[in-house]
Amino acid sequence: xxxxxxxxxxxxxxxxxxxxxxxxxxxxxxxxxxxxxxxxxxxxxxxxxxxxxxxxxxxxxxxxxxxxxxxxxxxxxxxxxxxxxxxxxxxxxxxxxxxxxxxxxxxxxxxxxxxxxxxxxxxxxxxxxxxxxxxxxxxxxxxxxxxxxxxxxxxxxxxxxxxxxxxxxxxxxxxxxxxxxxxxxxxxxxxxxxxxxxxxxxxxxxxxxxxxxxxxxxxxxxxxxxxxxxxxxxxxxxxxxxxxxxxxxxxxxxxxxxxxxxxxxxxxxxxxx
Amino acid sequence: xxxxxxxxxxxxxxxxxxxxxxxxxxxxxxxxxxxxxxxxxxxxxxxxxxxxxxxxxxxxxxxxxxxxxxxxxxxxxxxxxxxxxxxxxxxxxxxxxxxxxxxxxxxxxxxxxxxxxxxxxxxxxxxxxxxxxxxxxxxxxxxxxxxxxxxxxxxxxxxxxxxxxxxxxxxxxxxxxxxxxxxxxxxxxxxxxxxxxxxxxxxxxxxxxxxxxxxxxxxxxxxxxxxxxxxxxxxxxxxxxxxxxxxxxxxxxxxxxxxxxxxxxxxxxxxxx
Amino acid sequence: xxxxxxxxxxxxxxxxxxxxxxxxxxxxxxxxxxxxxxxxxxxxxxxxxxxxxxxxxxxxxxxxxxxxxxxxxxxxxxxxxxxxxxxxxxxxxxxxxxxxxxxxxxxxxxxxxxxxxxxxxxxxxxxxxxxxxxxxxxxxxxxxxxxxxxxxxxxxxxxxxxxxxxxxxxxxxxxxxxxxxxxxxxxxxxxxxxxxxxxxxxxxxxxxxxxxxxxxxxxxxxxxxxxxxxxxxxxxxxxxxxxxxxxxxxxxxxxxxxxxxxxxxxxxxxxxx
Numbered sequence: 001x002x003x004x005x006x007x008x009x010x011x012x013x014x015x016x017x018x019x020x021x022x023x024x025x026x027x028x029x030x031x032x033x034x035x036x037x038x039x040x041x042x043x044x045x046x047x048x049x050x051x052x053x054x055x056x057x058x059x060x061x062x063x064x065x066x067x068x069x070x071x072x073x074x075x076x077x078x079x080x081x082x083x084x085x086x087x088x089x090x091x092x093x094x095x096x097x098x099x100x101x102x103x104x105x106x107x108x109x110x111x112x113x114x115x116x117x118x119x120x121x122x123x124x125x126x127x128x129x130x131x132x133x134x135x136x137x138x139x140x141x142x143x144x145x146x147x148x149x150x151x152x153x154x155x156x157x158x159x160x161x162x163x164x165x166x167x168x169x170x171x172x173x174x175x176x177x178x179x180x181x182x183x184x185x186x187x188x189x190x191x192x193x194x195x196x197x198x199x200x201x202x203x204x205x206x207x208x209x210x211x212x213x214x215x216x217x218x219x220x221x222x223x224x225x226x227x228x229x230x231x232x233x234x235x236x237x238x239x240x241x242x243x244x245x246x247x248x249x250x251x252x253x254x255x256x257x258x259x260x261x262x263x264x265x266x267x268x269x270x271x272x273x
Numbered sequence: 274x275x276x277x278x279x280x281x282x283x284x285x286x287x288x289x290x291x292x293x294x295x296x297x298x299x300x301x302x303x304x305x306x307x308x309x310x311x312x313x314x315x316x317x318x319x320x321x322x323x324x325x326x327x328x329x330x331x332x333x334x335x336x337x338x339x340x341x342x343x344x345x346x347x348x349x350x351x352x353x354x355x356x357x358x359x360x361x362x363x364x365x366x367x368x369x370x371x372x373x374x375x376x377x378x379x380x381x382x383x384x385x386x387x388x389x390x391x392x393x394x395x396x397x398x399x400x401x402x403x404x405x406x407x408x409x410x411x412x413x414x415x416x417x418x419x420x421x422x423x424x425x426x427x428x429x430x431x432x433x434x435x436x437x438x439x440x441x442x443x444x445x446x447x448x449x450x451x452x453x454x455x456x457x458x459x460x461x462x463x464x465x466x467x468x469x470x471x472x473x474x475x476x477x478x479x480x481x482x483x484x485x486x487x488x489x490x491x492x493x494x495x496x497x498x499x500x501x502x503x504x505x506x507x508x509x510x511x512x513x514x515x516x517x518x519x520x521x522x523x524x525x526x527x528x529x530x531x532x533x534x535x536x537x538x539x540x541x542x543x544x545x546x
Numbered sequence: 547x548x549x550x551x552x553x554x555x556x557x558x559x560x561x562x563x564x565x566x567x568x569x570x571x572x573x574x575x576x577x578x579x580x581x582x583x584x585x586x587x588x589x590x591x592x593x594x595x596x597x598x599x600x601x602x603x604x605x606x607x608x609x610x611x612x613x614x615x616x617x618x619x620x621x622x623x624x625x626x627x628x629x630x631x632x633x634x635x636x637x638x639x640x641x642x643x644x645x646x647x648x649x650x651x652x653x654x655x656x657x658x659x660x661x662x663x664x665x666x667x668x669x670x671x672x673x674x675x676x677x678x679x680x681x682x683x684x685x686x687x688x689x690x691x692x693x694x695x696x697x698x699x700x701x702x703x704x705x706x707x708x709x710x711x712x713x714x715x716x717x718x719x720x721x722x723x724x725x726x727x728x729x730x731x732x733x734x735x736x737x738x739x740x741x742x743x744x745x746x747x748x749x750x751x752x753x754x755x756x757x758x759x760x761x762x763x764x765x766x767x768x769x770x771x772x773x774x775x776x777x778x779x780x781x782x783x784x785x786x787x788x789x790x791x792x793x794x795x796x797x798x799x800x801x802x803x804x805x806x807x808x809x810x811x812x813x814x815x816x817x818x819x
Contacts, residue, residue: 003298005291011728012285012558015329015601016783018582021622022605025549025578029606032298036291042729043793055466058402060302071793074768105322124768126783129604160395181317182284222347237289237399247316276571278564285558305571309564328561331675332568333575403731453559456588495670510562510672520589520617 002031002140003060003266007052008068008128009040020066020133021117027137034059036138043071045096050189052089053099054238063084064136064228066128067096080157081145083107088145090136092127095098095160106154113120113149114173120248165190173264175241177211179258184249186211186256190241190264198264207268209233211262214254229253275304275413276333280325280339281401282313289399293339293406296392300410307332315346318369319435323451323462325362326372327511334359337409339401340369347397353402353430354418356380363409365400370432379427384421386422438463446471446537448514450484450529457522459484463514463537465484468492471537479542482506484516484535487527502526548686549606553598554614555586555672562672566612569665573683586813589617591642592708596724596735598635599645600784607632610682611713612674613642614663621669625677626703629653634691636682638673641706652700659695711736719744720811721787722759723802730795732757732802736787736810741765744810745811752815755779757789757808760800775799 004024010016021033036055040048048069056065070077070092078093090112091097112131115122117138122130123221125197135148164173165188175190197205209216216233219241226232226246231254243262245253278470283289311319316412322361324408339498343350343365357377363385363430364370365389371468388395388412395403397410410419412520438448438461448463492514499505499519500508503529509515516535556562560599566707567579582601586594594615600668604610615622616638624639630650637643638667658677663684668676711721721736745753755762762779765787772778772792777800782788782799789808791799 003302005295007288013585014581014727015583015597016728018580019604021580022551022582022601022609025580026604026606029549032302032652034291034294034298034700035289036295037286039286053289055292055295058292058299060299064293072635072770075770123781123783125780181287182289189579224345224348234398235396237396237402276575278568280561305575307564307567307571309568310559310561312559328568331565331570331572336568385701408633423716454560497618497621507671510675525689535649 001029003034003063004031004136004140005034005036005059005063005065005067006046006068007036007040008038009037009042009044009048012038018129019129020034023129027134028141031137031140036065040069043069045069045094045160047179048096049162050097052096053103054240056087056089056100058087059087064088064139064153066088066132066136067091068128068132069096070094070127073127079112079127079135080109080152081112081135081139081148082109083145083155088139090139093158095158097157098160098162101154101157101159108136108145109154109157110145111149111152111268115148117143117148123228137207143238165187165194168263172264175262175264177258177260177262178240180251180258182251184245184251185236186243186250186254186260187236187238188241188243188262190262192239195231195235195241195264199266202266203267204266206267207233208265208267209241209243209262211256211260214243214256216243224254275301276307276336277304277409278307278309278332278336278338278345278412279311279341280309280313280321280323280338281311282315282317283311283341285311289401292402296402296406297410300407301414301438303358304410304413309338313342316342318342318367318433321369322372322433322450326376329360329362329373335365337361337412339405339409340364341401341405343367343368343400346400350403351406352385352400353382353420353425354385355382355411355430356406356418361412363412366431368431369429371433371435374427374430374432381418382425382427382430383418384422384425387420390421392418424441436462438467441536444538448535449535450531450533450535451513451541453524453531457524457526458509459516459527459533460509460511460521461514461516461535463535464513465508468508468514468537469529472539475539477539479540481538481540482516482535484529484533485527487516487517487529501512548574549609550577550582550682550686551580551582551605551609551611552584552614553582553586553594553611554584554596555588555590556584556614556674562674565675569675569679571682572685574687577683577686582611588616589615589616591640591706593704593725594642595645595708598642599649601742602633602635603631605633606683610634610636610685612678613637613681614674614678615642616640616673619673620626625658625681626655626698627658627685627694628655628703629682629691632637636678636685639704641704643703644706644708645705647700647703647705655698655700655703657695657698660693663689663694663764665693678724707732709735710781711740714809721808721810723804723806723808724786726785726797726804730797730799731782732789732796732800732806733784734787734789734808736808738785739783741781745812748812750812750814752813753779754811754813755789755808757802757806758788758800760802762789773796
């Protein structure tokens with residue numbers, strides 16, 4: 001089995017991902033390449049960090065994940081290969097693996113530096129094709145990780161400073177909208193377990209969620225619990241609290257976009273969370 | 274052979290389709306997943322009903338088609354697997370299979386309800402990943418349909434009321450534009466055989482097609498039969514009458530969009546249809 | 547090994563590419579189909595000519611490349627299969643292979659005309675599905691090229707008149723922006739070797755690049771050599787001179803689009819190219 005996934009900010013208009021697949025298949029004709037997402041906002045390391053952490057676990061163990069969100073291409077940033085949870089992640093050393101490494105113990109980590117596994121000519125602008133694709137393909141053929149470069153420790157890698165939800169002085173849980181999906185659902189950085197912890201620490205029973213001028217009472221189990229056109233708060237499919245509008249586009253309807261703050265408080269009332 | 278197709282309204286910006294592929298490959302590493310279309314308009318059941326009916330026949334017999342246009346996710350709608358024309362269709366029971374079932378005899382139909390074939394945790398928002406993908410993958414490994422749930426009859430399934438072309442009091446054939454493609458071609462719900470029937474029942478010989486303010490005389494064999502920039506009516510690649518502009522975008526040029534009516538009449542004249 | 551690539555102007559909204567994959571897999575279930583690009587501007591033969599010439603070499607020898615940018619579909623243009631550099635290219639005979647054939651000797655060329663290898667019904671609007679896909683799939687199963695039609699000579703094929711960079715009377719090298727990528731980088735038709743030739747013929751040492759009102763001095767090795775927000779000229783990943791803005795969108799920032807002219811001259815100075 002040799003599955004290689006691609007997560008990039010290349011967009012879907014150009015041939016960049018197609019060319020990477022050509023390089024991969026040139027080295028391992030039986031590799032299976034899966035596009036995870038090519039529409040990370042250009043150079044949005046934090047968005048990519050959340051995405052790879054949310055999706056990798058749905059792929060089989062042994063999958064090799066290529067992440068090319070790489071504003072530093074052509075500079076002196078390293079490329080790293082990180083073994084973790086029986087997957088391998090190949091990425092620039094720019095912090096895009098921060099959340100994965102926060103939540104999992106790592107196995108082997110190497111700095112990818114052996115040009116034997118690169119294309120013969122390495123450009124200064126497209127390492128996805130010239131380094132990431134051939135290295136992943138050689139990995140998928142069973143070349144051991146230690147052949148690609150010297151070993152690193154987890155603390156050697158660049159980490160992003162990703163803001164976490166926090167408690168305000170008034171005891172509200174403050175989070176941030178980290179992405180808007182195709183349906184207009186506004187996904188926050190407050191995950192299921194953080195929310196449970198917040199709720200369990202309080203004797204109050206009604207959850208009140210405020211984002212911009214919209215106030216939502218209670219958590220819905222699905223989008224359908226709100227009337228069509230009304231906003232609802234649900235735990236979305238990757239485990240994060242999200243604001244949705246039943247049969248509508250929450251981002252447009254509520255004028256909420258990436259970076260907006262949301263606040264949660266608990267009030268007396270019947271239990272509706 | 275184990276081909277699984279995906280037809281959804283997920284759009285192409287998010288990782289939803291990629292995650293479904295991960296789940297499929299986790300269960301059947303040799304499954305081949307083909308993206309049919311992810312840009313059905315959000316929750317456009319009728320558009321999806323036309324599309325799956327137009328495209329499935331170009332895939333090999335034995336293909337499993339997943340259709341996730343699913344405004345009812347998280348509610349009490351069922352999920353069904355329908356065997357038909359030696360293909361299997363896996364969809365919410367919301368009418369999206371209406372046209373397929375109108376035009377074909379069904380084989381086995383089951384209600385998909387055996388959680389043994391679902392992911393361990395089933396969310397309320399993303400059954401594509403948690404139910405459709407794993408069920409399709411188990412099916413592709415040869416698990417018989419009757420293992421997934423109890424048998425249903427065709428009349429047990431939800432049907433959409435999809436408007437068909439009809440004859441007006443004046444004897445005109447009235448149809449509707451059901452989609453606009455990437456080139457701006459305006460595709461109607463009048464198919465080849467309905468058009469032939471209309472023409473054969475009339476002694477008149479010149480077909481006159483009217484859509485909004487545009488009047489087109491006669492049917493062209495291809496886009497090229499009109500002068501560049503001029504509108505033409507052709508039988509499009511899936512067998513439906515469509516309005517095109519040679520080397521141009523008919524939807525923009527003629528200001529025609531989805532839902533517009535078109536009317537066909539026959540007038541005396543030399544045979545130009 | 548049987549890799550088939552798709553390069554089209556279909557866009558990514560419709561099911562056209564998906565249907566072609568269905569046809570291919572119906573004939574050769576083990577074919578591997580790779581999307582190179584579906585967002586060539588509608589009917590942009592020159593853009594497609596550059597793209598296929600830039601990307602094919604990253605695929606394994608033996609790959610079959612389908613190019614469907616086909617404004618003449620349904621007319622009397624031919625379809626050709628061209629063997630070249632141990633790849634096979636299947637395209638309308640409309641000049642889209644011009645650059646490939648300018649830069650490489652051809653092997654066998656045939657006119658694709660044997661309906662035995664087409665779908666039973668051939669539409670006038672979608673030869674991608676009805677001819678290109680089945681022919682490519684039969685080719686991938688090893689059917690020899692001469693079974694598809696009669697042999698042609700390279701000079702029998704339509705060639706596009708693609709403007710090349712040229713020297714102005716003042717000795718400037720004049721090029722054209724041929725595409726804008728997802729990041730806003732403006733890619734010209736001046737390639738690495740043409741640029742080297744221009745520079746080597748001059749005793750002057752500082753390269754000055756002018757595009758619209760922007761003047762850039764010197765060539766950068768990567769996007770990073772400019773300050774964030776500043777324009778830079780780099781040799782892009784497919785070997786063409788491109789104008790970029792470090793961490794920004796050059797096309798928007800500098801108001802440069804496809805078709806714009808750029809001019810290069812050499813001036814006295816320290817060597818910064």
